[in-house]
Amino acid sequence: MPSVLVVEDDQFVRSALIRHLTEASHTVRSVGTALEALREVAHFRFDVVILDLGLPDLDGSEALKMLRGITDVPVIIATARDDESEIIRLLNDGADDYLIKPFSVEHLSARMTAVLRRSRAAGGEAPPPSVIQVGGLSIDPLRRQAELDGTALDLTRREFDLLTFLAGRPGVVVPRKELLAEVWQQSYGDDQTIDVHLSWLRRKLGETAARPRYLHTLRGVGVKLQPPAAQPPGPEQPV
Numbered sequence: 001m002p003s004v005l006v007v008e009d010d011q012f013v014r015s016a017l018i019r020h021l022t023e024a025s026h027t028v029r030s031v032g033t034a035l036e037a038l039r040e041v042a043h044f045r046f047d048v049v050i051l052d053l054g055l056p057d058l059d060g061s062e063a064l065k066m067l068r069g070i071t072d073v074p075v076i077i078a079t080a081r082d083d084e085s086e087i088i089r090l091l092n093d094g095a096d097d098y099l100i101k102p103f104s105v106e107h108l109s110a111r112m113t114a115v116l117r118r119s120r121a122a123g124g125e126a127p128p129p130s131v132i133q134v135g136g137l138s139i140d141p142l143r144r145q146a147e148l149d150g151t152a153l154d155l156t157r158r159e160f161d162l163l164t165f166l167a168g169r170p171g172v173v174v175p176r177k178e179l180l181a182e183v184w185q186q187s188y189g190d191d192q193t194i195d196v197h198l199s200w201l202r203r204k205l206g207e208t209a210a211r212p213r214y215l216h217t218l219r220g221v222g223v224k225l226q227p228p229a230a231q232p233p234g235p236e237q238p239v
Contacts, residue, residue: 002047002116006030007037007063008078009056017050020105032056034063038070046073048115050108051095053079061090068094072157074115078103091196094156118185132167135227137205137214139167148205158183159201166215166225175222198223 004021008014009032021028029044031037034055041049049067053060064075077090077098087098096118097111132139136149141164146153155163162183166174176194180186184193198215207213213228 002112003027003045004029004112005037005040005044005046005049007034007049007055007060008032008052009054010052013052016105017108020108024109034058034060034066037063038066041067041071041073048112049073049075050078050112051075053077053081061086061093064090064093064095068156074118076108076111076115088192088196091193092200096158114184114186118183132164134167134170134225135214137163137167137227139164153204155201155204158197159204162197163201163225166223169225171224171226173218173222173224179223194223 002025004026006014006017006021006028008017008030011032014030014032018028018030029040029046031040032055034057037049037051040046051060051064051067055063060077060079064077067073067075074096075094077095078101079090079098080101081087082100090098096115099108099111132141138147139160140146144160146155146160146163162179165179165183176191179194198217199209202208202212202215205214207215209217214225216224216226218224
């Protein structure tokens with residue numbers, strides 16, 4: 001039975017979420033402040049956290065950063081803010097998904113199902129592949145560690161999954177729909193999500209869209225990862 005932490009200070013919204021999630025057979029705990037949320041996550045295991053941004057003691061975006069310092073639990077942001085730059089920043093800071101208030105319980109259920117499915121897939125019992133080597137990149141799926149030229153990469157869970165998936169198909173152009181299906185476990189979604197994670201990965205690999213080394217985007221086609229020595233001649237299309 002999936003366990004959910006609801007972090008919401010509005011009592012009406014909080015009660016509605018608790019009722020809906022309980023009816024959907026989830027185990028639910030709820031708090032109204034960021035500090036309470038951090039204590040809950042430190043003492044209990046959750047399958048997903050629904051995090052409001054407008055908390056009374058600490059802005060939810062700061063709470064997200066603190067959560068990411070102690071856990072990889074999937075986090076769905078619930079916010080009334082629809083500013084694109086802030087949404088991108090939240091995804092960069094480690095959010096797994098977001099919902100703009102007001103939203104229906106059906107919409108929340110669909111997003112939670114997708115997030116939980118991705119989380120289960122990432123933690124499945126299938127034996128992981130051996131260490132993947134692509135140029136100076138070394139990726140160990142078992143230990144969930146990645147290095148570039150001998151230096152450890154500090155990657156989020158989703159960044160690691162994306163890099164591992166692409167590295168397992170070096171030189172192959174992977175369509176965005178396939179990335180959504182295999183990495184995010186979604187049959188549909190916003191390309192912006194992929195772009196955000198690719199942009200952050202590029203920074204950590206020491207490259208840019210205009211001057212790629214490993215990650216190459218073919219506009220309208222997909223994404224490929226290949227070692228620098230294998231780069232074909234000719235310009236690449238930046239994101």
